[in-house]
């Protein structure tokens with residue numbers, strides 16, 4: 001980890017941007033491929049993805065890269081601090097706090113973008129899909145991408161987290177994004193009804209939101225929808 005951070009320190013702004021662009025493009029491409037594979041649609045991917053979706057996905061990758069670069073510069077200049085503890089309990093607690101805090105911030109942002117008519121026009125692009133696929137996850141207006149990104153940077157600015165918890169959270173974030181944008185439920189019924197897992201978002205939870213915009217505003221959990229009475 002230390003060696004990687006020292007390597008980043010040797011790069012100029014353009015090189016950092018290029019590196020983060022490759023990273024974000026790789027994550028998006030992998031997420032789309034995994035999502036289509038989960039739906040059993042990998043062989044039909046070229047027929048199912050439109051040029052417009054590729055355009056918006058490239059736009060989202062570009063703006064996610066700007067957020068990654070901003071996050072790194074905040075870290076480099078001491079505005080964002082990570083701790084390097086390898087204590088499993090500390091990493092686990094930070095991971096849970098990250099999930100609940102980001103889920104709450106994104107719930108409020110998502111609810112507000114639906115309820116405030118002057119900003120909804122930035123979100124309706126994502127709502128053209130009744131039956132989303134994994135690429136729908138990246139069909140987002142730049143204002144929305146930057147809005148979610150600012151929430152993320154805000155949380156990292158106000159709280160110090162374990163770097164390992166942050167890495168786990170970033171993987172979890174992409175996994176939940178894929179799960180929410182599939183054509184079939186991949187979470188087995190027995191897991192979905194489990195006392196712990198029934199608090200977690202599943203495919204049907206977010207697909208329902210695409211079909212009825214009055215409920216299910218959370219992304220990772222059903223906690224905030226249950227608390228604020230917006231759970232279907």
Ligand SMILES: [Zn+2]
Nearest residue numbers: 126132181206
């Ligand atoms: Zn969606």
Ligand SMILES: [Zn+2]
Nearest residue numbers: 110114123209
């Ligand atoms: Zn929405």
